[in-house]
Amino acid sequence: MGRDKARRLSGSRHFRQRVVLATLTSTAITIDDIRSGGAAPGLRPHEVSLLHLLHKISDHHSLDLNETGTKLRYKPGVIVGGRDLEHDCGVHRGIGYFLEPLILLGLFARAPISIRLKGITNDTKDPSVDTFRMVTLHMLKQFGVPLEGLELKIESRGAPPLGGGEVFLRVPNIKSTLKAANWADEGMVKRIRGVSFSTRVSPQIENRIIYAARGIFNRFIPDVHIFTDHRSGSAGGRSAGYGVSVVAETTTGCLLSADATVSYPNVDEMNEESENLELTSPEDLGVQVASMLLEEVAQGGVVDSAHQGLLFILCALSPPDVSKVRVGQLTPYAIETLRNIRDFLDVKFIIKPDPNSNTVTLKCVGAGVKNLARKTS
């Protein structure tokens, strides 16, 4: 799908998604008015870091950014992938912000990607690395991606504001195309699993989190097991923090997740009020994350709210067959994703609400994006 003329876009909304879709479809884009009216105009540090990451895994691309950072011209190149790569994600956004683009781009790369990412592993903005390891990677199985080549190893954990975490990611490339998904049976929840972590604080905090969360879960199901992962020393990063990630597994293999983290404010969130900040107690955190997961279960769908966008992109990238998925209430991010898919891939979804289960069924005919970067023997 190469295009000679650059597509003109405006604003900073969904910058990450736009850049990824432009790369996958080999579409040159020009983005104007990137926070031009704000006190801090231009691209944010994490967005610049994303562009640096693209520079490492792609070739023959061109990037043109004006002095104020409010206008970007991007012409995608070939996704070459690579082994033993390293990237510092910074402390402004979590590593989860960069994992989703890496997964999508890695599938259509010339060579498999193995990369070491450094930064914040668990924060309040992005999905945690545990959620990616337990849920996101398994979602690719529905689209024909084998799990053997996928790996996310957590070397050390990093909490805001200073981070210090490190993960190792391996993404295989697909031979030609993905597989169309027919994923509409959500099933019933049969077990709940999770990981509770703490860095540079007492390991008893994890037990307090688990105790409170189980108090909520055991009302519904007895099969609940939340593991503990206490990190100290260099494996615990540079900042104190604690959190938990939980996953509900259904009888049909669906995985619904929720995670929460308690830490000191991030660099972007630092202000005068931060001095009087009261951290959430472990008991409240356990109750909070349990309620979040139960809310995801109540909404229904084969994926949770955090994975709706990625699910729709994978369906749109699939071969020109009918893909059918069921989700809960559409999130604003998912709705914007559908718009971006229409703009870049010319794929429109048929949205059909199901009043009986309060879910939404979406169907589409995939764009049939192929891995043209892969060498053919």
Next chain:
Amino acid sequence: MMSARLRLNFFGGGFRRWKLASSHRPCGAMAVAHGRGKSSTGPSDLRLNRSRRRLSAALAIKFIIFSSSSCTVGRRKHLQEQCVWPCVEVGENRIQ
């Protein structure tokens, strides 16, 4: 004669109650899940009132109560009349 018959009926009723009770022996987790027994993982009183039970029933139907990998009740016949959980309201299809 009447007193003897009454005594026999009382003994029979007691035996029946004992038999029903002994055939339903939930494990500790299920006792907590059913809102009975001694709670060690949450609030001491897990019995939900009727209105709260109806609210949680909408969510509870998405869960499998009996998982044979972790609960002994799943391997035995479940007496629904002994259960106060909302599964009675949604039928037997939740017992797997």
